[in-house]
Amino acid sequence: MQKNHLSKGLILFLGCLFIASVFLPKGLMADELEDQVRKIAHQLRCPTCQALSVKESEAGLAVNMKNTIRQMLIQGKSEDEILKFFEDRYGEWILRSPRKSGFNLLLWFLPGALILGACLVLLFYMKNRFKKSSREKPIPLSDQEKELVERKIREITRD
């Protein structure tokens, strides 16, 4: 009884929460151009203060870069073209997330491959263990244990 009320209450509460969360403000800016500029600038590393992106940096060069990005966007250049523009001049170094090609493939895909491999090994191991354990003959329960099990089952089915 109690459990039923509880689960209903929980569902209601979390349902409300989740409806509320769905109607959160969306990350859309009034000014989409500026948003685009930031998005691209975020992917470029500031040459002056190297720990920051061009977006976060207020160094003169970074400001110039942001203005250039804006100019290029107004001219109708695509994000890829703009990134390429900077890569041509500053080298691959300027991209904060390296391109998925050549040697960098090792960066992008090795961790994933290792994790996937580990999961497969684990699955194999689990299956083996499961087979082994199901092949073994179960030890019969003592009377005391049987009674306990039945009592528990009754309890569970009662709620």
Next chain:
Amino acid sequence: MNRKAFFIAGIVISLGLIVIMIYGLFFASNPNSIPSALIDKKAKPFTATTFFGQDINLKMFLGKPVVLNFWASWCVACRAEARILEAAHQQYTPKGAVFIGIAINDTTADSLRFIAKYNKTYLLAPDDQLGTISLDYGVTAVPETFFIDKQGFIRDKVLGSVHFTKIRDFLNEQLEISGN
């Protein structure tokens, strides 16, 4: 069998890590230095108007070695190299070299004050509002100096104050002058 693989993996990872760290400590370049992507590439053409109204275009100087310097009046290291560049200009421009200084992120008034203070007389021009020339040359900080050969290819780049010997060696080679 399984356990052996485990140990081998552990040893490989540990060894790899240590080798990488040793490499990082003793052999890798300074993590803060940025290699230029433009060395041995054709220098990007640009046009500018000097503070004194002269129009310059890189094309005009094809066949002459060019020392292209990016500077700003607010930059400390630029003061250190100001006299060096001017001296080199006095010595080598008559022999056929070209010295260009592009001021970036600077106000005209400040630039002029700087020019007057150090008696700079070579081709000095401001970059445009967007910093087109400096971005075209992949400038990472001021001062930065590019060495462009007679064929119009970027041969070298120096970050920070440039030394006179560096300019001398480049121009002597380009102008086929022997000695100092």
Next chain:
Amino acid sequence: MFVDIGYYCLLAAIVLTLHSIIASLAGAGRNSLNLIKSARFSVVGSFILIAVSYLALSYAFAVDDFSVRFVADHSSTDLPMFYKLTAVWGGMEGSLLFWEAVLVMFSGIVVLRYSKSNKDILPFVIFTLGVISLFLLFLLIGWSNPFARVFPVPLEGRGLNPLLQNPGMVFHPPSLYLGYVGYSVPFAFAMAALIKGKLNNEWILTTRRWSLFSWFFLTAGMLLGGEWAYMELGWGGYWAWDPVENASLMPWLTGTAFLHSVIVQEKRNSLKIWNMLLIIGTFTLSILGTFITRSGVLNSVHAFSKSPIGPAFLVFIAFIMVVAHGLLFYRQAILSSKAQKAGILSRENSFLLNNIFFVGMAFTVLYGTIFPLLAEGLADKKISIQAPFFNSIMTPLAILTVFLLGMSQVLGWKKTSMDMLKKNTWVVTLLTLIFMVVSGFIEAVPWQMTFLGGMTFFAGYLVIREFFFSILKKKHIDPKTQSEKKSLTFFKKVWTDRRRRGGIVIHFGMIVFLVGVCGNFFAQETSFSAYPGETTAFGDYSMTFKHTMQFQELNAKRVAARFEIKKGDRVINTLLPAKAYYPTSPEPMTEVAIHRSVAEDLYLSLSTINKDGSVTVNAYINPLINFVWASMLFVTIGMVFSISHKSLQLKKKPISTRVS
């Protein structure tokens, strides 16, 4: 004078530490209780010496003794006393001394507390801790001596980096150090168990609280660091995947894996080698973190000066790796554990998967952090690996981990039937799917948000459900007597079986944290200039720039722009984003101003004060960000619950069986 005492204390501590190392080994070899006793005394003695040494350095800071180079470099007379005393760990030498002080303090607690209960492995614990301590002491008297003098004595110090003059920064490093050093205790017990060849679960049970404690302080340290970055760096975020941040995240990830996998060993007696590897890895990564941050092999926002201790750390790391591998290899026969029966759907398997993901994430972070070196060495090119890379590669891993968090709540040990699972999860699965469809297709948020939000919802539901169901269960088993207790009051119910309850509360804290992370996807930002009297609208807010003003705050002069913040027609706050001018720093610091509320922060960061009287400001709206900080509350409550529980097996066992 005091400075010299501090230095001589370090020298004396070396002698005592050497003695504790030798005496503990000899004592164990000859079975001499007296020798072991003397080793224990040496440990306590070196703690007292290091404490004196630490106080001496603090004293030098307090009285502005600039004849000490470290003080001259990291303090100045204008500094408030509070920051003078905390400047001790504001530089490398001092933080190494702090680290050593914590280490010997923990060693002291270990020798006093476990002298009876862990008699047979204690000598090797003393030995291991002694070796670590000796390494740090050698650094302290050699390459990074905090007591080194400078001549001529400067009249004024160079001052503490203004970025470090923030309460968050004051507590962030010690908290991390407590975490790092805390892990050396379970590590020492693990090594001792390996050396002694006594590889039952005792070391794990003994060090359970130490692992929890260390994990807690690492978590707290990183959250404090995030809060510091949020307040001081002025770009509206709290985590940037900087090498230094990654260095603290890696041991946290493996430490989290360790916390889970030891439970498997405790309950099911498997994963023995794995747990050894995890604690060795966690400890090594905490040392490696220091190496990465201090050696200058990678560049970082923290811009520590390149120091010569890099090679020393590298040698130490290699030493740990070699010894650990050798011992594991030597003891592999005893370490093997019989595979236990378990169904595929079982809690232990969810823990195994959890381990794969956490260790996988730690590897990914490490790999991404050092990959620039690989690229330069093997492919001869310089590349940058920063936040966009880590965000795109870590988000899927995080999503899967959160899913696992939820699943493990409904999986039981050994085996869970499919029917039971369906019964327990169909509601939440349905709700999660609706959530994901609505947010993904109708609201069109980024897919990362769709999945991360969905999984957070899924896991959150199951964690809350687990919490209430386990409390409202009719019968409770008293952990002490194993008898059933009925009709407990609510609070009694919460308190019994508090280890499990603590775990649930900590998981809930993680859910709260993840809700905060989801808020990132809705962040807005803008940059604007305003003249006095001008009003700028941003989100639901309208911000009116009133005027600029100057005032003194502690040792810094601030020039602030006064903004009146309105929401609708109501004035809700006045914000003063500012530039702070510190006497010892040529460049002004940006001091952000934040209007905090549960739903979102309005974050203003002053970019420039222009000559024409206008100001340029970067403004951010960070939804749900306070959930990130609030998670700390739940983690703390959960930790109190978990730590107050004492391991049953350890308590139940009579003394005689433990000593033999």
